Amino acid sequence: MTLTKALITEKIQNDLGVSKADSVNLVETVLKLIKDPLASCEDVLISGFGKFRVKKKNQHLGRNPATGKTLMLSDRKVVTFKCSGILRKRINGG
Secondary structure (H helix, E strand, O other), rough: OOHHHHHHHHHHHHOOOOOOOHHHHHHHHHHHHHHHHOOOOEEEEEHHHHHHHEEEEEOEEOOOOOOOOEEEEEOOEEEEEEOOHHHHHHOOOO
């Protein structure tokens, strides 16, 4: 399932009976609360859901999957996610 901001906004609007503008503001505020610490390389822990973490990846050899050509990938930061034990149990039918 692809979960878009528009779909989340619509679901909140319908479930809570709030205006579209309020729903959009709510979604944008929650996403800002997650994005701002990540942009500052801080971890974001959402209890019962999981942890977003910024990790540094060193320069390494990679491969273009379309062409198969080998290339050097530069240093970069990536966001990883590790689900909580509660979410893991739910996913596994527990």
